[in-house]
Amino acid sequence: MPVPPLRLGINVDHVATLRNARGGARPDPVRAALIAIEAGADGITAHLREDRRHIRDTDMERLKAEISKPLNFEMAATPDMLRISLGVKPHAVCLVPERREELTTEGGLDVVGQHNALAPFIARLSDAGIRVSLFISADPQQIEMAARLRAPVIEIHTGGWCDAVVDGHAAKAEAEWQRIVAGAKLARAAGLEVHAGHGLDYQTSETIAGLPELAELNIGYFMMGEALFVGLGETVRSMRAAMDRGRQRLAG
Numbered sequence: 001m002p003v004p005p006l007r008l009g010i011n012v013d014h015v016a017t018l019r020n021a022r023g024g025a026r027p028d029p030v031r032a033a034l035i036a037i038e039a040g041a042d043g044i045t046a047h048l049r050e051d052r053r054h055i056r057d058t059d060m061e062r063l064k065a066e067i068s069k070p071l072n073f074e075m076a077a078t079p080d081m082l083r084i085s086l087g088v089k090p091h092a093v094c095l096v097p098e099r100r101e102e103l104t105t106e107g108g109l110d111v112v113g114q115h116n117a118l119a120p121f122i123a124r125l126s127d128a129g130i131r132v133s134l135f136i137s138a139d140p141q142q143i144e145m146a147a148r149l150r151a152p153v154i155e156i157h158t159g160g161w162c163d164a165v166v167d168g169h170a171a172k173a174e175a176e177w178q179r180i181v182a183g184a185k186l187a188r189a190a191g192l193e194v195h196a197g198h199g200l201d202y203q204t205s206e207t208i209a210g211l212p213e214l215a216e217l218n219i220g221y222f223m224m225g226e227a228l229f230v231g232l233g234e235t236v237r238s239m240r241a242a243m244d245r246g247r248q249r250l251a252g
């Protein structure tokens with residue numbers, strides 16, 4: 001199977017987190033999106049949470065209107081979010097689990113347990129020409145169900161692996177990594193486009209870029225933290241370079 005180019009999606013949620021800390025209009029997540037694209041991002045991701053803790057409805061509308069690259073709209077599978085996303089008409093929707101009390105998206109979507117509930121969402125979004133992605137852990141049963149649900153894309157949750165790498169838990173990191181490697185292969189063999197995201201930094205992005213099955217990484221929190229010190233444009237360029245190094249190993 002040919003190796004797809006690896007796209008970089010930048011998640012701008014935490015620019016909105018910072019903005020909302022003071023309630024005004026700055027810093028503007030749309031400005032961050034434009035800078036990221038200028039520096040080489042292939043797309044922009046934003047998560048409209050039920051509690052609107054960072055991205056707001058108007059941010060989504062402005063992102064859709066003002067950016068020149070694909071918008072990936074992350075959302076929970078609720079009737080309200082379906083209505084909003086059908087109005088915004090992003091390039092893609094990534095369905096994620098959502099619990100109010102969580103700090104971030106802590107686990108993957110349970111597509112095995114929720115396939116009956118998810119099927120109509122996937123159908124409605126697909127009928128509207130929106131590419132649907134399911135954010136799941138690299139679990140064979142979840143991957144097989146995602147394929148049966150006819151979602152064209154899965155995004156593998158890399159949070160457990162990234163945390164283990166950063167915390168220096170070598171055995172856990174290796175086990176999580178092997179799960180991701182096997183999951184990416186299984187998903188690709190089932191005809192799914194494979195994305196990955198959550199917790200990625202330069203090191204883990206370079207490593208995961210070496211998986212030929214991957215087509216896209218979505219990265220946010222680390223990018224915005226780095227941007228505080230070196231600027232967002234520089235952070236995007238460094239991330240792109242890390243991903244290119246990982247990808248080049250495939251050619252060698």
Ligand code: PXP
Nearest residue numbers: 105135197198199218219220221
């Ligand atoms: N992909 C998905 C589906 C997510 O929910 C998130 C977190 O919002 C990310 C990627 C980005 O994760 P991080 O902010 O840790 O890079």
